[in-house]
Amino acid sequence: MIRHYVELKDQHPHALLLYRVGDFFETFFQDAIAIARELELILTAKDAGKDVGKVPLAGIPHHALDRYCALLVEKGFAIAVCDQMEDAADAQGQLVRREITRVITPGTILEEGMLNARRNNFLAAVVLAGNHWGLAYADVSTGEFLTTQSQDLEQLTQELMRLQPSEVLFPTNAPDLVSLLRPGEKSDHLPECLPSQFCYTLRSQAPFVLSEARYRLLQRFRVRSLEGMGCEHLPLAVRAAGGLLEYVETSTEKDMGKGKGEGGKEEGERGKDKKKEADDQRDGKTSSLIHPSALKTFPLQPLCTYTLTEYLVIDHQTRRNLEITQTARDGTYHGSLLWALDKTVTAMGSRALRRWLLQPLLQLTPIHDRQDTIAELVENGSLRQTLQRLLKQIYDLERLAGRAGSGTANARDLVALADSLDKLPDLGRLVEKTRSRYLQDLQTVPPILEHLGQHLHAHLVETPPLYLTDGNLIRSGINAQLDELRQQVEADQHWIKNLEAVERERTGVSTLKVGYNKTFGYYISISRAKAGQQVPDGYTRKQTLTNEERYITQDLKERENRIQLAQDSLNHLEYEIFAELRSQVGEQAELIRTVARSIAAIDVLCGLAEVAVYQGYCRPAIAPSREVCLLEGRHPVVEQSLPAGFFVPNDTALGSGEGAISGQPSAVSRQRSVVSNQPSAVSRQRLAGETESETPNSELKTQNSKLKTQNSKLKTQNSPSPPFNPLPPPDLIVLTGPNASGKSCYLRQVGLIQLMAQVGSFVPAQTAKLGLCDRIFTRVGAVDDLATGQSTFMVEMNETANILNHATPRSLVLLDEIGRGTATFDGLSIAWAVAEHLATEIRARTIFATHYHELNELASILPNVANYQVVVKELPDQIIFLHKVQPGGADRSYGIEAGRLAGxxxxxxxxxxxxxxxxxxxxxxxxxxxxxxxxxxxTREKNGQxxxxxxxxxxxxxxxxx
Ligand SMILES: Nc1ncnc2c1ncn2[C@@H]1O[C@H](COP(=O)(O)OP(=O)(O)OP(=O)(O)O)[C@@H](O)[C@H]1O
Incomplete structure (x- = not known):
């Protein structure tokens, strides 16, 4: 047995091998040490024979396999499950036949219990070529399959951080190709741009070679060119996708028992195994992990090519700082933007909302489409509520279709799917008269799906058993042979039921009973007192108990055998009818998933409409401009965390000019950029103590005043602008205010509102007018990154450098204090220079929250900088936080007061x-x-400055x- 274990382990060196021995799944050697450590199990030893001696052993009870596997996969292990394929008794003293029945890696999970319903489980593959890269990813449970190619390794890191894949495939020439690197595990074969917190599977280069990868994709999707998928001319994207597909396909082949090993099955034995599967499952012996005879292949949707520039770029720091899907402090969902907005009622909708929030849009039309639908659902509350009631009754069609396509769905899955398909015509009728695109998508139900739902209901019983081989899956009247077998079994069971009365009368033994147990089957029992007197004719003694004797008769045995045979045929036939139904569903997996995506989108939009209604959001006017113009804006999460009415709304006016969006600078921005060519001189003059009237550059002054006039004109045209400040909106706001007054909150609220607007959502404000932005950057109080050995200050400087190197006039930059982690004057100088650079060189829309009140000076030097402060009310003994943002700069931080309040x-x-x-x-x-x-x-010159x-x-x- 140990030798067999070692052979199998050689074939699956990257996985923990769980080897069924009786009621346990045992592991030996290093695997035993690993699972004992990871699962806190007792590590014992097993004698492996004279030559080997004792080897480490740890095991888990067979009935707890799923639970333990889920824990191990979550910790980043791959698992190979080796099950017994025959009873120990049948082995007749030989080694029990065992086979690998499933190899699970973190990225190839299909088992419902191991997946998080509300988020995708992505498997990714990365190909590098110098600074260029290709990235493909798939969710085998929902079928999404996408690929992209780009340059700049930093972007690759960011994209991986967005996806949070459970497993990443990476081709390498490493000799040890099969190893799976768990999160945090280092390897010389992994380049630095691949974040270490993911699980990596090192693969050979072969399937990632272009010709091989392309051929595999063509074969899989039965096409002659990849043109239709959009990646024919993107070699790195093709290589990554082909390599990923190879992994998915070979994992399923392995799972189907095509691997070598002692138990390689002959075709003729399949029936027997099914019977064994049936027996085991009846006895509750096997786990619900997908059985090899069932798993076909992962049904993936046709490959889609995407580009990073299709979406608003939100880097990992910004996702964390804006707390989009989890809080920055403890990584919880509660308190994130997703938490505040997620009113979806289906798992599909919930996954879609997460995706939408992580990929806000850059095009006006799709944003308007989403807004139109939300508007319609806001206006028509009863439609929204009826829709949500109906959506609640729809199961996870994406994953159900996946399980049907991979041949792993059970009968309950198909009933759930049929119930859901039944709801489609109701949905269609409900949205019959709607105007907006997303609602109209649901108006026509593909007839084939409507029919499929009815077909499944006509065949499957209402509440089928969990196990497929237990029978009782298929309704009567569907199949003549099935009905005949059922009648025969019923007649024989009826005969047995009557046997007790018949035999009592025939033998005169009034206490005679007919019973059944698993070992002996049917028997007739007579109390020992009676049995001693007279054994009836034709009775053969089978078992003696303290108080009774058990007999069988030839008739009874014959009936029992007939029932058994008929029942086996019946179960087998039912299984076959079921498998046929399942493959019919599998054939429609793609269509089902298309409908599922429309449903998911409607679920998201209904949820966003609900939040808009209950939280009083407005529809933002989105334009290709640089404006951020909010009247009474609120922070969507903090608002929901405070008692109603406690949140203090604030206005925002930032940025103007239209040209930057289209890449064609407008008159205003051109003029502003004239200013931006000169700023350093101006600021230097100011710093050098020259008054404005002494400024030699009178041309500059004229430009500035023209600019102001143009901006105020623009502002009037672009109403409704908040009556916030009569001056044109600045590009950079220096925001000061005491500790805990609400600066960070204000900063984030502007970022979140911009993001929500580009997701297509309504936003927490009375009115909002927003330009499309290309990136949102944030820099918020850093923490030491001990893992990479970076100090707080260095993390802060890296993040700042990233912003200054990548921000454009279309970007929104939110800086929450810069330069705190070093000496005061160093920090102040850096903060000053950064703000100046952003306002003049980059001209990104920026809010710069700071305790360096000295930065307020910038506003008097640069025309596109303004000062705002969060005001507090000062009483003799305390300060009252008003959380109100007003023009002007604060001159104190009340830090000592905050210290007093903190104790x-x-x-x-x-x-x-x-x-x-x-x-x-x-x-x-x-x-x-x-x-x-x-x-x-x-002033003095140093290095020309x-x-x-x-x-x-x-x-x-x-x-x-x-
Ligand atoms: N507009 C608001 N209405 C109501 N409460 C608010 C508002 N803004 C902030 N708060 C509350 O004040 C608390 C402190 O706000 P915040 O962290 O933004 O202060 P801060 O000025 O950035 O402080 P520090 O300078 O110390 O970082 C928040 O946790 C929130 O509960």
């Missing part, structure tokens, strides 16, 4: 106040900057009085 000892607070007094009195830099350069600055220097700074005497 710092009174003596520390008092001392801090004293120290602050001293610093304020003596810090020339701070005072100088705050006074807007009115103090005597001078002008920069300000202050009067020599006095040594601060913060410990004394003077």
């Amino acid at each position: 710092l000892p009174a003596s520390v607070i008092q001392r801090a106040r004293q120290v602050m007094g001293q610093i304020e009195k003596h810090s020339k830099i701070a005072i100088g900057l705050r006074k807007g350069g009115q103090t005597s600055h001078s 002008a920069y300000p220097i202050d009067q020599p700074i006095e040594q601060l005497d913060i410990f004394g009085e003077g």
Whole structure:
């Protein structure tokens, strides 16, 4: 047995091998040590013979296989399940025949209990060629199969972070090709651009070679060219997709028992195995893990090619900072944007919403389509509610179709699918008179699906058993042979039922009974007292118990055999009829999934309409401009977390000019860019203490005033703009305010509203006018990244560098404090330079929240910068947070007050106040900057750059009085 184990292990070295021995799935050697550690099981030892000695052993009870497998897969292990294919008794002293029945890897799960209904389970494949890359991904449970190709490895990392694949295939020339690298495991064969938190399966290069990959795709989808799939001319995308397909196809081949090993099955033995499967399942012996005789192949949808530029780019940091699908603090769903918006009623809808939030759109038409549908569902509340009631009754069609297509659906799955298909005509009628595109998509139900639902109902009983080989799946009146067999079994069972009365009368033994047990089958029992007197004619003793004797008769045995045979034929026939039904469903898997996607979209839109109604959202006007214009905007998550009416809404006005969107700068932006060519000079002059009237560049001034006029004109045309500030909307807002006043909240609210608008959702504001943006960047208080050995400050600088290198005038940049992790003046200088660069060189729409009040100076230097502050009310002993954003800059942070509220000892607070007094009195830099350069600055040249220097700074005497 150990030798067989080792042989199998050699064939599946990347997987933990669970080997059925009686009631346990055992593991030996390293696998035993691994599962004992991972599952907290007891590690024992087994004697493996004289030559080997004791080997480590750990096992799990057979009935708990699914649960333990789910745990292991979640931890990133692959598992090979080796089951017994015959009873130990049948083996007659030989080694029991065993086979690998299923190989599960994190990316190829189909088992319902192991999948999260509300999110996709992606398997990805990556191909690299220098700085270029190809990425394909598939969800084998829902059939999605996509591929793309691009350059810039950073983008690849970001795309993988968006997908969060459960397993990534990577071709390499590594000698150890079969190993599966668990999250965090390092390998020399993995390039740095592949994030280490995923599971990697190293594959050979062969299936990823272009010709091989292309051929496989052509074969699979029965096409002559990949043109229709959009990737004929994208070699890296084709290679990744072909390599992924090969993995999926070979995993199923393996699962089908095509692998070598002791138990390679002959065709003739299949029937016997089915019977064995039936027996085992009846006895509750086997797990519900997909059986090899059932698993065909994963039905994947035709390959789709996508480009990264189709969607709003949200990098991983921004996804985390905006808490789109999980909170930044503890990674929970509760408290995320998804949580606030998810009012879907189906698993398909929930998965779709997650996808939509992670891929906001860049094109106006699809955004308008979604908005139109939400608007219709907002207006027509009764339609929305009836739709949601109906949607609730629809099961996960995407995954049910997948299980049918892969031959793993059970009868309950098909009944659920039929019930769901039955609802389609009702859905169609309900949306008959609707106007918007998504609702109209549901108007026509493909007749073939309507018929399929009826067909399934006509064949399958209402509540079939869980196991397929137990019979009682198919209704009577469907198949003549089935009816005949059933009648025969019923007649024989009737005969046995009557036997007790007949035999009592014939033998005169009134206590005679007819019974059944698994070992002996049917028997006649007579109490021992009576049996002692007289054994009736034709009775053969079979078993003696304390109080009774058990007999059989020839007639009874014959009937029993007939019942058994008929029942076996019956179960077999039912299974065959069922399998035929299942493959009919499988043939329609693609069509079912198309309908499922329309249903999922409607579910999402109904949910978004519901949130819009109950939370009072508005439909944003989206235009190809640079505007962010919000009246009474709110944070969608914080608002829902606070009691009704507690959230303080705030206005936002940012950015103007249209040209940047289309790539053709408008007059306004052209003029602004003239300004942007000169800013450093201006700011340097300001910093150097020159007043505006002394500015030599009078042309610049004229440009600026023209710009202001144009912007205010634009603003009037683009009403409704909030009556927020009479000046043209700035490109950069410097946002100051005390600790905990609401700066971060405001910043994120603007980002989330922009994102929601590009998802097509209504937004939490009274009115909203938003330009399409190409990227949202955020930089929010960093934490040490110990894993990569980066300090807080370095993480912050990396993130800032990324923003400055990639932001465009179409981007929205949200900066929550920069430069905090270093010396105050270093930090302030960096913050200043970053803000200046964003406002003048990049001209991205930016909100810069900061405690460096000195940055307020920028607004008086640069025309496209404005100051806002979150105001508080100061009482003698405390401050009251008003959470209101208003024009102007705060001059204090009330940090010491925040410390007092947090419970710092009174003596520390008092001392801090004293120290602050001293610093304020003596810090020339701070005072100088705050006074807007009115103090005597001078400039000097260094490396060709002008920069300000202050009067020599006095040594601060913060410990004394003077
Ligand atoms: N507009 C608002 N209405 C009601 N409550 C708000 C509002 N904005 C923020 N808050 C509340 O105030 C708390 C603090 O807000 P936030 O974290 O945004 O402050 P902050 O100014 O960024 O503070 P710090 O400078 O210390 O980072 C939030 O957790 C939220 O509960």
